[in-house]
Amino acid sequence: MPIALRPSQSLRLLQQFTLSEVRDDAPDLTLRQMAILLTIYLDPPPHTVRGLAARLGVSKPVITRALDTMGALKLVSRHRDQLDKRNVLIRRTVEGALYVERLGDAIIAKAMELPI
């Protein structure tokens, strides 16, 4: 059975989620950064700058800069591909996995609280 949401439920869920993120002490990611992070953690590896840029429909510098920021936050890490040294492989980190897990928990909690 697919997940069926009514319009008011979907918007309330999004509101509660964004509010919890804003209120939280954890660093706020931009929408783009969040899309990149989730793609790295949900889609099967390997992940490259080029591949992520294509997945998001943005330019490569957008990915590079987002990886700079999230790398400083230790949410992802970069490593040169030894088979093709032009490539950079983006890998998951423990901190990133925790961050993503926390996102999922927040959504589940807010979904549970939704009025019927």
Add this chain to the structure above:
Amino acid sequence: MPIALRPSQSLRLLQQFTLSEVRDDAPDLTLRQMAILLTIYLDPPPHTVRGLAARLGVSKPVITRALDTMGALKLVSRHRDQLDKRNVLIRRTVEGALYVERLGDAIIAKAMELPI
């Protein structure tokens, strides 16, 4: 019956939603702007800068700047409260309602596509 989501479903839903927003031509709002916009459109009015700042747990300048940006996008409008001219009342707009409605539709569509 409350909305029950499994962790993988909640994260996949968030990924699909953020990806659709990033890919979309519509201007990307920051998480804070989105929280403000949804609060204005979902919570009962009146909405003031001070009230929104308290609701989000941020400072007033954060609200003022976000209203500047979203006002330029015509997603919200500002009006002086004639009863207490210190207050600024934030009101909804047609464009903002459409933007919010589109957000809800995107979530519903992505939720329907989730694997069981």
Add this chain to the structure above:
DNA sequence: TTTGAATGAAACGGAACCGAAACAATTAGC
């Protein structure tokens, strides 16, 4: 009426982000 509190906006310096273009490093094709 005058002092103090409350509200929202503006100013400030610093940081991050944007699109576009140019760039070095590496690989592929001939």
Add this chain to the structure above:
DNA sequence: GCTAATTGTTTCGGTTCCGTTTCATTCAAA
């Protein structure tokens, strides 16, 4: 080997956002 293509990064000028502080306006209380 040598040219062309690919990959990711850097640079550029400009914009937006941030936190903090300061300010103007308005209301409330004495």
